[in-house]
């Protein structure tokens with residue numbers, strides 16, 4: 001094993017519970033930092049600049065692509081999302097591990113690299129439950145929910161690209177499964 005940090009890539013269809021589970025993992029594994037992405041999506045009412053995301057305009061995002069500032073980027077649910085190359089490189093070089101909340105297209109770009117990584121896909125128990133959770137979360141319009149549900153099938157079809165698949169039906173059980181993966185991979 002080298003002394004470089006690892007990237008933990010976590011993907012899931014929107015509403016599967018990825019953000020909820022990532023927060024639980026970050027609370028527990030203090031040595032793990034979160035890679036804050038850039039997005040052109042407007043902030044939700046409980047989201048904070050520089051904590052959840054760096055919220056940028058489409059023009060600023062395109063400039064970042066042009067400057068080669070992004071390790072990966074993708075258009076997801078009609079907005080752009082991307083990971084800062086500088087942040088990831090600096091942390092890995094210092095031996096620090098990072099958790100990335102990333103869509104399937106972005107994860108596939110990183111999977112092609114030689115970076116040291118662990119890949120995890122969070123599955124909802126069913127599309128019906130996913131739909132119910134998105135509605136209950138109450139952060140998105142019906143139109144946005146429909147786009148996200150439409151994309152869910154394509155995303156789920158690619159789950160076998162990941163090393164681990166965790167079903168988030170019972171939250172406690174999904175948490176335990178994730179904790180085991182992180183503990184095993186950190187040794």
Ligand code: ADP
Pocket residue numbers: 012013014015016017018019020021133134136137168169170171172
């Ligand atoms: P994502 O980040 O994958 O879009 P969230 O973490 O925002 O999903 O979860 C979507 C909604 O589902 C939230 O309201 C969250 O509280 C709820 N949720 C997450 N996990 C579960 C679970 N295991 N059972 C029931 N509700 C859940």
Ligand code: 5GP
Pocket residue numbers: 010011012013014037038041072073074076077081082083101102103104105106107
């Ligand atoms: P949300 O709008 O719900 O926060 O995120 C929508 C999707 O964008 C999720 O699938 C999430 O994993 C993905 N995402 C968040 N940040 C990034 C990123 O930096 N790069 C890529 N490719 N996807 C991201």
